[in-house]
């Protein structure tokens with residue numbers, strides 16, 4: 544997608560100065576390196592407060608996620624490299640939801656082999672194993688089975704495709 548579309552989508556949820564987007568876009572999510580922190584919707588606020596000073600607010604994805612320290616450090620590095628002084632604050636409310644993951648982020652997740660989150664209701668059905676609604680990331684089949692509530696990390700569940708036998712992670716919905 545073009546930069547313009549991406550920017551609109553980000554701004555829908557967060558207050559971010561457009562000139563800061565290219566810098567933020569360089570910071571990858573430490574757990575899912577194909578996603579940027581903008582794709583994840585972690586950045587809630589990023590404003591130029593002086594000629595070379597930037598103020599940023601980030602909201603952790605899953606509580607107690609150790610990745611947040613890494614994200615803060617990576618933001619610091621990226622802005623220093625671009626010649627800015629930066630202050631990063633953690634904001635806990637409103638809590639992060641998987642709804643904040645951008646459309647690009649969802650596509651990137653799927654290509655990376657992680658099924659993107661469904662909505663809350665569908666998520667519950669999927670995790671209870673009631674309905675087959677999680678699509679295989681390899682072949683797209685909905686003939687998938689929940690193997691474990693917990694995948695490679697606590698925020699993912701492990702599924703297996705019964706058609707192509709591929710095991711894959713499903714990113715659990717969080718609201």
Ligand SMILES: [Zn+2]
Nearest residue numbers: 679682704707
């Ligand atoms: Zn499959």
